[in-house]
Each structure stands twice: as C-alpha cells, then as structure tokens.
Amino acid sequence: MSFTDMPGKRQQGFILAATLWLIAFITVAGAYLAQWAGDARQQIASQQQGLQAEIDYQGTLATLLYLINTQYINEYGIILTELSTEQKEAAILGMGMGLKQSDGNFIKLYDQAYQGMGESLFSVQDESGLIAANTSDPIHLKYLLGLSGLNVTQRNDGIAKLLDYEDPDNLHRINGAEAQQYRQQGKQGPANRLLLTSWELHNILDWDKYPKLWENNLPRLTSSSWEDWPNFNVAPKQVLQTSMGLTQEDAEKIVQARKQIPITELGQLYQIVGRALNIDVLSFSPRPSNFFRVSLWHRQTGRVREIHLELHPRILEKDLLLKTTRPWRLDYQLDFSKTAEQQDAQPKQLKTDLFNSGGSKAKRSETSNFAVPQ
Template sequence: MKASDSSSLKKHAASTRQGFALPAVLTVTGVVTLIFLVAITALSSLTAEAASARARVRFLQNALTAEANLTLLAVTEPIRSSAIAIGAPRIVDLFSGAEGNASNLEQGFIQLDGRPYAFDLSGKMIVQVQDQAGLINLASLSEEQHKRLMQAVGVEDAEIPRLRARYLDYVDPDNLRRVDGAEQRDYSDMSAANRPLKTPNEWLSVLGARNSVDADKWRKLSPHLASDHTLLNANLNTSTKEAMEILFGLDEKQSEAAINARSKLMFNSFTDFAAATGARYVPDDEVSYVFPSGRMIFTIKDTRSAWTYRGRVILTPGGLEQPFWIDQTELKEAPRRAAADTSDATQFPYAPR
C-alpha cells in the first residue's frame, strides 16, 4: 500500500470518528439533563410534601390546644340557653334562682350558634361552636321534615318516598324490607347498617342516596346536620337558619326574623318563637325547644393553611370520673384548599395563658 493511500485512510477514519462524536455527546448531555430534571422535580415534590406535613402538624397542635381551652370553659363555666357564660355566677337552685359564686375570669360569652371567633395562637385561627340541638338531627326527623331535607339537597320529588323507605330500613335493627325499601341483601356489599347513623354523611350510604342528591347542595347543608338518636330536643336559641327552615318549615324571611328576635331577647318557649316567626309547626309536648343539649360541635380552621379540625364535646355532669367526652373528631382540608376568613370573626373572649 502506498504511503498516500495509508494517509488517506487515516484521514477518512478520523473524519468518521469526528462525525459521530457530536450526536453521542448530545445524547449523553440529554440523558444527564433529564436525570437532573427528574431529580429536581422529585426534590421539589418532596419539599412540598414536607412543607404540607409541617403545616399539618403545626395546625393540629394548635387545634388541639384550642380544643382543650374550649373544653375547659365548657366544663367549668355556666352554660346558658344560647352561650357559655364565662365569668358568670353559677345557678345553684334552678327553681329559686339562687346563684353561686362566679369565676375570676373576665366576663364574656361564647355563643353556641356557630358564629366565628378569632383565636390567637401563633397566628389566627377560627373557632366555631354549635349546640347540637340547634342542628338538623337526622335521627329524629319526621316524614315531613325528612321530605324538606331531601328537597333541600336536590332529591327529585318522585324519588323522596323511596329514599325515605330505604333510609328507615337502613337504620332499623330488623331485616324486614318496607315497600320500596332496601335491606342488607339488596346491597352488593351487604353494607346496610341496621343501626342508627354514626355520622351525618353516612346518610349517603343509603341505597341510591348518593346518586339522588346534588353534591354541591349536600356539601353546603352538611355543616348544619347532626346524627344522634339519644337526643330529642331542639334549641331555638341556637338553631341555624338552615335548621329552622328544615325542622319548622320556615321560609328565609321567617328564619331571619327568628334570628333577629332572639338576638334581642332569647326565646323562653316555642310560643315565643311562633309569635316572632309565624311558624305553623305543632310542637311535641315531650320535646324541649329552648334548653342547650350539653353536646357542642366545634370547628377549628386555620388562616395559614387549608386544614380544618372538627369534633364534639359531650358534657356528662353526673360522671365524676369522666365529666366530658370528645368524639367524632376529624381532620381534613377545606374545599378548594381555602384558608379561613377572619373578616367577620369576633375575638375569642378568653384563652388561658
């Protein structure tokens, strides 16, 4: 082989290697860049999850502190028809009106009608307290009240009797099916409870209920629902507007009239309520309409995150070893991850230091 041919081959080989070097470098660079992007995305996701976890822990710690403060006041301070009366004298004799000593706390009221209170604890929180007797108790609804409830959450009129029968079959202890009802054998997973509802949202577990309601209407009404088969009374002095409309058949104008009237002078009887609103509801002689239930549902929200904590305090004055219970607690994020609004909140009247 001539020297010129050998030189030509070397140049050709060199040019061939140089031609393939750039795509290879670009490929390697692309793979390395992709690895870095995946790592950065994963790190960003982990950072966000860690921040969310820290916010959750911080909120829960503050919420439990607020829960403890609220429970202390509920257990140790006098409870009137519409409020916890902080610093008020304790009534010793309900019949003579004799009063005992007041606590040395600054006087104030925590109204039991669900109004928002701003609670300062490393940032503002919102605390709402609602007497359970002021809500719509699913466990004690009459047929007419149940009908109004279902209409309010968007159930079609033709479906109401069937859904009512299925609800009654769901909560009764037997396996006898009503006309248009449904017992355990009618549920694909045999999930009919045959016991009272534990929570209001369990109502949606009744066969066909979830598909019959308007989800947005249910979500809007659900804060005004309760389920407690041991509680019969309704408290007109703490009832929400929505509860009065479902329970007593009031329209919006009448329910607003009730709230305005009781803000000036609490109702002492259903007669007072009827006079202020024109309600045509016939009261049950065995039901109390103006006394607190000793069951308080509280909601605690955060202004720095979307977390919400909800639970119930049950007072048991006769239980010396267990003067109160806290149950039905749940921690969840607010719809649309919205933080609490303090614009219409009044200051929580007392917090232990």
C-alpha cells in the same frame, strides 16, 4: 480528503458526539434534580404545614375543652366573663343574668367561626340545633329532604329506606329496602341498628342519587345523638325551615334576633316571626344540650376535623349534680374537606388570652374579664 486523514476526523466526530450526549445527559439530569428538589421542598413545606396545623388543632381543642368544662353555659353560649353570685344562680335556674350581648364574651353554639391557636379556626355546634336522624318519626328530616329538592314520593321512599336501615328486622316497608334490595344493587347493608354518625346517611340505599342533599351538607345539618325538636337558639337556617310554618324569611328573622338576645320562650319566638306557630310547647327547649360538635380547620390546609363530644354531666347544671370522673366523652372524630362556609369564614376574636399562642394577632380587650367559676 486523503485516506490518511479519516481516522483523526472520525475521532473528532466521536468526541463531538460524545460531548453532545454528555451535555444532553447533564441537562436532563439537572432538570430532574431541580424537579426532585422542588418536589422535596414542597413536600417538606406541606409536612411542616400539616404538623403546625396539628399543633394548632391540639392546642385549640385542649383550650376549648377546658373552657367547656370550667365555664357556665346557657342560652348565650359558653360564658367567658366573670359572673357574680347572683348571675351564677340565675344561670343555673335558667333566668336572665343581665349579661351584655357581645360575641367576644361568649362562644356561640351555632357554628360561629372563631380564631383559635395560631392560624387555626374553630366553631362549636350544639347538636340540639340539628335534625335527629335516629328517630321513629323523622318529620323534620322529611322537611329537610323537601328543601333539598326531593318531591313527596322521593321523600317518603327515602324515609322508608332510612327506617329499614335502622330497624333490627328483615321486613321492608313499602318502597323501603332490606338486605335483598341492597344485594341487588351490589351494596352492603343495611346496618339494622341506629346510625352511629350522621355521615352514615351516605350508606342508605338510593340516597346517593340525590346530589343536592350532599351539596347542602346534609350530614352537618343532622345528628345521630339528638332525638328531640331542634333548639331555635342554635339551629341553622335550613333546620329552622323544617319547623312547621317557618319560611326562609322567618328563619332569617330568628337568626338575626337571637344574635341580640337568646330565645327563651315560645311567646318571644312568635313575636319575632309575627304570628303563632304550630309547635308543641312540651317539645320546646331553649337550653343547651350536652352534645357538642367541635369543628377545627386551618387557613393553610383544605381539611377540617369534626369532633363529637358528650358532656358528663350537663355542664349548665353542674352545681346541682354530682361530678363524674370523665367530664366528657369523645363519641367520634372525622377528617374531611372544608365546606364552602368554612373556606370563606370570617372568624371572630374572643375576649380571652387563652387562644393567644405567643405571636397571635389578637389583643385582649382591657375591659374584658375571664375567671373560672368556683
């Protein structure tokens, strides 16, 4: 190779290197742009999905509130069928109405999943079926802690800390906790007032040391609104087992029996379980309350919206009471991850076109009736 050939070869080498670098840059840039475009498409799809879910939520909630405030409600649930004059009077007096039990004719008040607008699902839980967290004698809550695996000492300590969290003074019970004990663990509290939501149970000192409580969805089994014995018509199985003398098998019997006919008296309950129970007759009430928890979730998202309502006045007795300008009050609303039950829920279809949002798969039964009571 002569000296005169070197500049040309150097130039060719430079061009080759530059070309390789350019190709590498274009490849990296192309991969980056493809990744960016993919992320952008995914983000847009997620936003559209979230927007559609919100539209479905709002439509479902508005329809449900309409039904709650226009239809009769009794032990069967929110009644969707047209009632005769005699049946309306019987509903007000708490008497049998001769209604045929059908899941499509009623919105059940024990967290049954139903198809809402679009791809949304919803359920309604009468909070009278939940365990009172704001009470001076939380006997049912203590039993529930036991069902979650806490021994007697842990249950007593937990209840003592709950009562200290709620009472207005700074004197702590034996094994309870006031401000000093919270500060020692670097935590804020106690609130020295009643719980505002059942999810506030997370804030009680040492309750986070028992993961089984939260695995069993403790906040969804308790209520900050209800203060009486759980209603057997709408209580979950775990709550039923907190009533003295009821076993898991008894609870299952009650759940299956109330699907056929509501429980209206203690004698009927005794027949179901096959024996008398140690239940205070004055505490027994089969009637629905005016505190409802509405849950909304979507098939395509991982979130659920929980809405707590107080109805004004009690809708079941609305024909006997003066109407107010505010038929309901929103106590609070929360968004959180779906529970396993909601993720696997098999929703039932109601016999009303009100949840048929255009392209809904649901078809109204030709034999079903829907009318707003006058």
